[in-house]
Amino acid sequence: MIGSSVVVRTRSWIVLCLGGFLGLLSVGTPAAFAADCPGHPDALGTSRTLVVDPREHPRIGTMQYRETLPLRDHEVVLTFDDGPLPKYSNQILKMLDDECIKATFFIIGQQAKANPEGVRKLVAAGHTVGTHSMNHPLTFDRMPIEKFEPEINGGIAWTSAAMTDPTKQLAPFFRIPGLMRAEGVENYLISRGIQVWSADFPADDWRHVSSDRVYQLAMQRLEAKGKGILLLHDIQARTVAALPKIIRDLKARGYRIVHVVPATADLPATPTTQVEWLLHPPTETTPIARWPAVPNFVFAQTKTLPAPSLADLNAQAAHQPLLPRRTKAQLDVASTLPVPDRDLFAIPEGSVEVLLSTTLSRRAATRLAMASETPRTTKGKSGKSAAKSHAHRTAHAAPAGAKHAAQAKSAASKSAAPHPTRVASLKKRAQ
Numbered sequence: 012m013i014g015s016s017v018v019v020r021t022r023s024w025i026v027l028c029l030g031g032f033l034g035l036l037s038v039g040t041p042a043a044f045a046a047d048c049p050g051h052p053d054a055l056g057t058s059r060t061l062v063v064d065p066r067e068h069p070r071i072g073t074m075q076y077r078e079t080l081p082l083r084d085h086e087v088v089l090t091f092d093d094g095p096l097p098k099y100s101n102q103i104l105k106m107l108d109d110e111c112i113k114a115t116f117f118i119i120g121q122q123a124k125a126n127p128e129g130v131r132k133l134v135a136a137g138h139t140v141g142t143h144s145m146n147h148p149l150t151f152d153r154m155p156i157e158k159f160e161p162e163i164n165g166g167i168a169w170t171s172a173a174m175t176d177p178t179k180q181l182a183p184f185f186r187i188p189g190l191m192r193a194e195g196v197e198n199y200l201i202s203r204g205i206q207v208w209s210a211d212f213p214a215d216d217w218r219h220v221s222s223d224r225v226y227q228l229a230m231q232r233l234e235a236k237g238k239g240i241l242l243l244h245d246i247q248a249r250t251v252a253a254l255p256k257i258i259r260d261l262k263a264r265g266y267r268i269v270h271v272v273p274a275t276a277d278l279p280a281t282p283t284t285q286v287e288w289l290l291h292p293p294t295e296t297t298p299i300a301r302w303p304a305v306p307n308f309v310f311a312q313t314k315t316l317p318a319p320s321l322a323d324l325n326a327q328a329a330h331q332p333l334l335p336r337r338t339k340a341q342l343d344v345a346s347t348l349p350v351p352d353r354d355l356f357a358i359p360e361g362s363v364e365v366l367l368s369t370t371l372s373r374r375a376a377t378r379l380a381m382a383s384e385t386p387r388t389t390k391g392k393s394g395k396s397a398a399k400s401h402a403h404r405t406a407h408a409a410p411a412g413a414k415h416a417a418q419a420k421s422a423a424s425k426s427a428a429p430h431p432t433r434v435a436s437l438k439k440r441a442q
Contacts, residue, residue: 054110055111057113078288085264086238088114088241090116091114095132112268116140117143120145120169123166134174139182141184143166144187145162152193214232215228222256223256225249225252226256234264
């Protein structure tokens with residue numbers, strides 16, 4: 012057993028070493044990439060070419076879709092939108108040529124119409140050329156087919172017109188302007204065999220930020236994901252200033268450039284597995300947090316089934332409930348109660364409640380309440396101060412009572428609206 016385990020371990024080590032060696036040969040080294048870039052020994056170069064079939068994977072880019080390109084760790088695809096604009100596009104093209112980097116450009120039809128030579132330069136340099144609509148409207152998510160179809164076709168037509176052989180030079184790749192995706196637009200593109208490109212991370216170079224900020228965002232977001240599609244624009248001065256620093260850090264941190272081209276009859280797609288098209292494929296030690304999608308079932312029969320009976324459920328019909336049931340006598344208790352007498356709800360005229368319902372009778376009601384709660388004379392108490400105080404209250408209450416009684420009578424004749432009484436004022440006057 013010991014000898015056999017040693018043999019197994021030795022064979023496993025040999026297989027591991029051979030696998031690692033072959034992996035290095037397939038990935039390549041920066042020195043090997045630089046050897047393919049004459050005159051630039053320290054160039055970043057292009058590590059490999061990835062051939063994709065748009066019909067097998069119609070949507071890519073994890074900014075909006077579940078799938079992305081099947082890249083290995085530390086592999087990057089550079090993409091540029093909105094060109095060509097000679098002032099800046101030519102500078103970016105020169106930087107890429109000096110580093111022997113192949114990228115993907117998404118062309119606007121109006122730019123190709125105004126600068127067809129810029130499109131031909133991209134094709135001559137070996138870059139992949141896709142389209143980005145005719146006029147770059149930011150309303151693709153709200154457009155009907157009558158509007159977005161001419162935008163798509165116009166961009167393809169003018170970009171093709173700038174090429175010498177568009178059937179071989181124009182890639183069936185399309186990026187929706189502003190990434191304003193819509194299901195109708197995507198379905199239309201997919202029906203024509205055009206692959207919809209989003210991105211894995213942008214550098215925000217279309218915003219009013221500095222070139223240093225563009226460089227920082229590009230590298231920070233790349234480091235966070237480890238690989239992916241970088242979205243840039245070749246019509247911005249800040250992108251021209253940031254690109255050399257991005258390329259410098261890509262080389263320093265061991266990143267590799269991948270060139271993407273469409274599959275053709277003569278060029279089959281690169282063999283991949285379905286799981287490789289996920290940015291971070293799940294492993295055996297990582298549980299999948301998503302439930303599978305529920306398919307759309309088509310029922311062959313639409314009739315409803317009968318409800319099960321107690322016999323089908325093997326239940327006893329004479330089942331005794333746990334709680335006692337109410338008897339009929341208990342249910343009819345409410346009907347046997349006597350009807351309340353009418354006098355129970357009657358309020359006598361001139362009572363405190365009636366006087367409190369009017370504003371003018373508040374003081375009269377206060378006087379009646381004080382008279383009923385406080386005796387006019389107190390037994391056990393005598394003295395001049397008590398008699399004087401009682402006489403003083405009586406002197407003030409008499410004219411006030413007569414006055415307010417007249418006001419109450421006048422208000423009753425005029426049907427004055429009732430007003431609420433403040434209990435606090437009653438208490439204050441009772442003290």
